[in-house]
Ligand SMILES: Nc1ncnc2c1ncn2[C@@H]1O[C@H](COP(=O)(O)OP(=O)(O)OP(=O)(O)O)[C@@H](O)[C@H]1O
């Protein structure tokens with residue numbers, strides 16, 4: 189059974205896609221069969237792995253359109269073992285009136301996807317729309333990347349309110365909330381102040397290790413590679429490695445997969 193994490197923040201440019209891509213790559217490299225679902229029509233998560241849907245290709249957004257669709261049909265392998273992507277539809281024009289908030293959850297929790305993956309990472313758009321609500325309803329955990337500036341704590345509070353409202357309306361599964369400071373710089377006093385404030389407000393066990401500001405992270409994305417491949421000795425690669433360790437400790441989500449298992453296969457639709 190897969191564990192689903194939604195990487196979400198209503199604020200644009202807060203490191204959601206970068207975190208989704210690099211977290212997924214780190215899990216896949218450790219033998220965990222990992223799927224990235226690119227729910228943002230900007231298509232950046234797919235781009236980060238060099239996977240972009242062409243006209244007429246199945247995408248995750250088919251689920252939300254008037255004709256419905258199977259998520260499994262949209263799943264594609266990447267150049268990395270154990271790492272798959274369901275790309276976005278850049279032409280998607282909006283959720284159909286009939287779409288409900290458990291559409292995505294039902295597909296992720298059912299065969300063949302639930303059996304095919306150990307981890308599912310949802311990259312979400314910077315908007316509180318029906319797609320974000322679907323992601324929160326499907327998630328076991330929500331990871332909120334924040335750039336530490338003055339309004340960050342308010343943003344996390346708004347998102348956690350939405351998460352718990354969606355969660356209580358859908359099922360009684362326990363939802364985890366984790367906050368990851370990103371693009372941090374220890375020499376900037378404000379960053380330290382904001383991270384301290386967020387820790388006080390949300391608790392140490394909700395605060396993950398920070399991802400430092402590192403130009404290699406941005407360069408890796410532009411090269412369509414995870415930073416662990418592009419610059420394995422960089423701060424960014426180390427920080428995403430440590431994030432996976434942190435999730436193992438704080439959430440009890442194992443950091444490695446089965447050593448002797450066969451690599452993941454694309455799930456078949458029966
Ligand atoms: N640790 C980092 N160091 C340096 N630059 C970073 C880091 N993390 C992200 N960036 C850069 O910050 C920018 C925004 O990151 P990203 O696209 O991941 O944000 P986002 O929240 O997904 O944005 P959107 O809301 O548009 O989807 C990108 O140019 C990315 O390369």
Ligand SMILES: [Mg+2]
Nearest residue numbers: 204205228232
């Ligand atoms: Mg993004």
